[in-house]
Amino acid sequence: MSDSCPATRERIKVSYRLERLPSSSYHVFLTFLLIVAWFIESIDLGGMGYLLPVLGQHFNLPPSMMGLVASISFAGMFVGSIFSGSLSDKFGRKKILMAAMAFWGTAGALLSIAWSVESLLAFRFLLGVGLGAQVPIGITMLSELVPSQSRGKYLSFYQAFLPLGIAAAGLTTYVLLPKFGWQVVFLAEALPALWFLVIWKYLPESARWLESKGRYREADEVAREMEEQVEKSIGRTLPPIEDLVRSLGEGEKESAAGKEVRQGLSELLSRHYLTRLVMSGVLMFTTMAAYYGLSMWLSALLVAKGFSVTKSIGFVSLIALGGIPAYLLVTYLVETAGRKWASVITIVAMAVSAYAYGSAATVVLVIVLGLIYQFFQFGMTMVNNVYIPELWPTPLRGTGTGFAFGIGRVGAFLGPMVLGIVMGAYGPHAVFMCSSGLLLFGAFVVLVLGPETKGQIF
Secondary structure: OOOOOOOOOEEOOHHHHHHOOOOOHHHHHHHHHHHHHHHHHHHHHHHHHHHHHHHHHHOOOOHHHHHHHHHHHHHHHHHHHHHHHHHHHHHOHHHHHHHHHHHHHHHHHHHOOOOOHHHHHHHHHHHHHHHHHHHHHHHHHHHHHOOHHHHHHHHHHHHOHHHHHHHHHHHHHHHHHHHHOHHHHHHHHHHHHHHHHHHHHHOOOOHHHHHHOOOHHHHHHHHHHHHHHHHHHHOOOOOOHHHHHHHOOHHHOEEOOOOOOOOOHHHHOOHHHHHHHHHHHHHHHHHHHHHHHHHHHHHHHHHHOOOOHHHHHHHHHHHHHHHOOHHHHHHHHHHHOOHHHHHHHHHHHHHHHHHHHHOOOOHHHHHHHHHHHHHHHHHHHHHHHHHHHHHOOHHHHHHHHHHHHHHHHHHHHHHHHHHHHHHHHHOHHHHHHHHHHHHHHHHHHHHHHOOOOOOOOO
16 A cells, blocks of 8 residues: 655645545454453443442441442542543553553452441542543544544444443342352452553554644554555555545645644633533533432332342343443434434433333333333433544543543532432432433533534544
8 A cells, every 4th residue: 555644745634544444344343442441341330339238238338328439439530530531632542541441450459358438438439530531531542543434333332332341240249249249249340450451452542642742653653554454354455545635625634744732621611612511511410410320229229119139139230231222222313313412312211211210119110111211321321422522623532521521420429429318318219300300401401502523523
């Protein structure tokens, strides 16, 4: 194939080189590397929801303290999300992704030796820092590795592994807890973080990020490697780079010297991005408060309805599988209705199904309505994780995505605690009513302030 950079004073932007690549098995391979990282993180994200009743009994915790145990990791996730975004914009997606995985894996292992409520809270906070750092970087990196015409499909497929991870956490708890106790469950959920070694060996740095930092030679090398791998996977030669250069107007070219790129929170606060910042913050706060608030209490809510702890864990594990087919809905919605309307539709549907699930009184209704609720809950999460990274240009993507997820973690921190207080005062049904109202407000803000980002080229 031709040289990655035409022999002129000007070079073609990496974004256009990557956009011309057809979807291929190489893209699937890169997505797989990030999917596994996301899957094993999802196990830790969902694990506490199954263990919360057990830890409450072991440490003799009142409902308010159980809410703090459930929420403290989200305080850590707020810290991780806020700082990892700007760090990934400064030092690179890959480095911070690996550091985040190593960090939460270590903290997860330490949880297995927690000897008191204080140590449990401390290690859960540190676990949250690592988990919160990984979430926005993972979806940011994937969004920069695939072309825009396939981004919705790949990001939706990526998110489809969230319910699998949560179901796997339930299965792990179900199998290990009766025989070995909660300590071994925590350890088993932490060890897969060693996947960061595979990331280090096989995943390239984002060429778009390298270019945004003015590291053009490295960006071109990564782009050339991706072009070569795609050619191998599709079995044909890509059109010469020179053809692409000639097909673009002068305004589409970028000089080798490049231009200064403004980064950081101050740029996000500028008039151009402030509306998006507010919208994404409200969106993530409301949906995460409802999502994690309900998720952390699902087992405890079923126990409060009269089901045994073991049956409650089994039911929650089963209904988590309802999120798997949500991938098909999300893939269709984000490409037809667009990102904005897909977000509104799935949030409203989650609000309605959450209220219905909260009214379930029999085993059959718990399972059927639970599956429907999880279907729309995971659908909402998948859509938002496609939508949020597309709101920002490459130099700001890590910071913007990290900020939105950081604000979301504030909601995730407050949700379980507030809902714990609501449950203690008014009962399980009131928990679902509050969550539904919060979700409807988030959908309204997206409807009014949210831009459409479908097909946007970074």
